[in-house]
Amino acid sequence: MIHIENLSRRFGERPAVDRLSLDVSAGEIVGLLGPNGAGKTTTIRMLAGMIAPSSGAASVGGLDPSTQPERVHEVIGLLTESPGFYERMTARENLAYFARFYEGIDVSGAVGRSLDRMGLSDRGGDRVGTFSRGMKQRLALARALLHRPRILFLDEPTAGLDPEAARDLRRFIVGLSAEDRTVLLCTHNLTEAEEICERVAIFRTRLIAFETPSALREARFRPAVRVRLAGDATGLVASLRDLPFVRAVEPGPEEGGLTVRLDDVDRDRPGLVARIVELGGDVLEVAEERKTLEDVYLDLVREEE
Amino acid sequence: MTARRILNVVRKEWRLMARSPSNLLFVLVVPLLLVGQALLLTWIVPRFLAVGVPDSSTIAPGLPDADRLRVLLLDQFRFFVLLIPAMVANVFATLSIVEEKITGTLEPLLATPVRTWELLLGKILSGAIPALVVAWASAGLFMALAVASGWGPLLRWVVGPSWYLAIFLLTPAISTLSFVFGVIGSSRAGDAKGAQNLAVVVVLPLFALIAVQVTGLVHFTPLLTLLLSLGIAALDALMLRVAVRLFARESILVRWR
Numbered sequence: 001m002i003h004i005e006n007l008s009r010r011f012g013e014r015p016a017v018d019r020l021s022l023d024v025s026a027g028e029i030v031g032l033l034g035p036n037g038a039g040k041t042t043t044i045r046m047l048a049g050m051i052a053p054s055s056g057a058a059s060v061g062g063l064d065p066s067t068q069p070e071r072v073h074e075v076i077g078l079l080t081e082s083p084g085f086y087e088r089m090t091a092r093e094n095l096a097y098f099a100r101f102y103e104g105i106d107v108s109g110a111v112g113r114s115l116d117r118m119g120l121s122d123r124g125g126d127r128v129g130t131f132s133r134g135m136k137q138r139l140a141l142a143r144a145l146l147h148r149p150r151i152l153f154l155d156e157p158t159a160g161l162d163p164e165a166a167r168d169l170r171r172f173i174v175g176l177s178a179e180d181r182t183v184l185l186c187t188h189n190l191t192e193a194e195e196i197c198e199r200v201a202i203f204r205t206r207l208i209a210f211e212t213p214s215a216l217r218e219a220r221f222r223p224a225v226r227v228r229l230a231g232d233a234t235g236l237v238a239s240l241r242d243l244p245f246v247r248a249v250e251p252g253p254e255e256g257g258l259t260v261r262l263d264d265v266d267r268d269r270p271g272l273v274a275r276i277v278e279l280g281g282d283v284l285e286v287a288e289e290r291k292t293l294e295d296v297y298l299d300l301v302r303e304e305e
Numbered sequence: 306m307t308a309r310r311i312l313n314v315v316r317k318e319w320r321l322m323a324r325s326p327s328n329l330l331f332v333l334v335v336p337l338l339l340v341g342q343a344l345l346l347t348w349i350v351p352r353f354l355a356v357g358v359p360d361s362s363t364i365a366p367g368l369p370d371a372d373r374l375r376v377l378l379l380d381q382f383r384f385f386v387l388l389i390p391a392m393v394a395n396v397f398a399t400l401s402i403v404e405e406k407i408t409g410t411l412e413p414l415l416a417t418p419v420r421t422w423e424l425l426l427g428k429i430l431s432g433a434i435p436a437l438v439v440a441w442a443s444a445g446l447f448m449a450l451a452v453a454s455g456w457g458p459l460l461r462w463v464v465g466p467s468w469y470l471a472i473f474l475l476t477p478a479i480s481t482l483s484f485v486f487g488v489i490g491s492s493r494a495g496d497a498k499g500a501q502n503l504a505v506v507v508v509l510p511l512f513a514l515i516a517v518q519v520t521g522l523v524h525f526t527p528l529l530t531l532l533l534s535l536g537i538a539a540l541d542a543l544m545l546r547v548a549v550r551l552f553a554r555e556s557i558l559v560r561w562r
Contacts, residue, residue: 011559048416051555070418078416084409086317088324100313101417103306143413 001026001151001182002047007056009042016042018206019056024199026150027180029173031187031197033297038204040186041081044153047184048078061151074102077144079154083136087129091120091139094128095146102147114142118172134165141172152176155186170196194293208300213293220296222247223265224289225272227258230282239279245271259289310419314427315434322397322435331396332435336389336443343385344450347378365462376462379451383471384515386444390436390480391508397436398487399500401428406557415554422549425492429484429545437480444472466527474534479511482537485544492552 002024009017017039024030032040045051047060049069058065061075085094095111115124118138128136137157144152157173158166166189174196176183187193193200194213201210209216227233233256240249240260245268248261262268265288276283322328351371365376405411414424451460487500494500517523525533 045558050412050415050558070420073416073418076416078413080409080412080416082409082412084411084413086321086408086410088321089317093320097313097317098413098417101310101419103418140413 003059005057008054010054029177029183029197031185031193031200033202077149077152079144081155083140085128092124099146110146118142134161151182153184190294216296221291222261224261226287228285229256233258310423311427315431318431340447343382376459379463386440387479389440391483393436394483394487397432398484399491402491403497421552433480433484467530470530478537481541489548
């Protein structure tokens, strides 16, 4: 549904996006992750046909955003970082205004459906200036969905929302994928990305990694267990390293603790505990180390620096 | 579809304008001030001036000097009225794009299939049409008050082909030009003040036009008024094309924070 090949954009001498290549399938939710200034918004703007690439090519729903921007605008919905509404106009008037730019759309039907979908029907007649940040964000999503686009670009959709509103919005985005809509999501919220994205593209001007969150975790971090002992654990480190299924042993992170990297946590954990007991260790707790997408992201970005 | 999009922009702008009392007040007060000033000058100047219109002048021959002077002053209004759209444009057109940048509505707007020229023409018409209506209403009010002041008989020297051409051809052309310049200023500037500074360029030639007429350097015959109106109408079309070219979506999005 979205095909990007060596897409680059420079602002003067500074590269904002450097030879980005990736493919997004229909109905997939893909997260674009990267620090501020990594080029996420620039990428979305290039795909939306709003700014031109310096080099490379892209195809969005089979259309070229550089040469067919207006046709691309017919098939995409864009949620910008700032909701952006005419505050002296009502929610319904705002949506109707944007809906009238699309060809062949039943304006009042589309507005009513979108408001209803985002739970804003009862506030449709109120001026947007009276809306909370969360309501404006929902209204912005309603605007992006007015013309039933097949592809959605969402830039920080849950930024500034309270936890409940953010959760509701995340559920809604997952629901969009179930309708076979393709979603490209820019976010700084890595927990959110892990929860709703099927694949994530981590990039800092250039692409660093593009995989499913679990594949990234597995590729980056060998499975490990954390063992907490009564007393000093450093004396056991050398002996444990000799075990055939142990890949690495480090003291810590807390006092009396060990972090042991194994080939297979479930298979090797009993043997590890037995060996520690045999060596005289007094085991208080054994827990699997859970690496998150955030750990992967920070590790990759630091390495890139 | 194009007409629907342009009309959509116009309707939205009018809706926002109607919901801003300060904007409405400005649109009403500025023309009233200009009408009042023109009438006051017509009333007061002949009372203080001993010198009348030179005998060689073609203005209202046969009338007393004070009335000839009044005719001369009443005749200037057709040029003063041009200041109304220019001044209204300086406030509204200059805000048209800048305000969209400030409120964050420009990016979602540019993500719709609207074309740049449709958007800009909608913005221009939404301001130029009311400015024109206000200018015509001001001209009507001016005439009514002139008659009420007892200068009705003098109007036959004022209202003629030149007057009609100025009001019904030159004024719309100037009104459109004012808004085109305002929108160009708005799309290029970083804030409202910068946009207004750029748009003021259209007011300066108008002052020059008034000065040329008042000093008698050029007499605006019907033919000259017609040519001037057509010239400015052609300039309107040219400047709209320039406005579309200058409306760089990319730099507006990238540079604006």
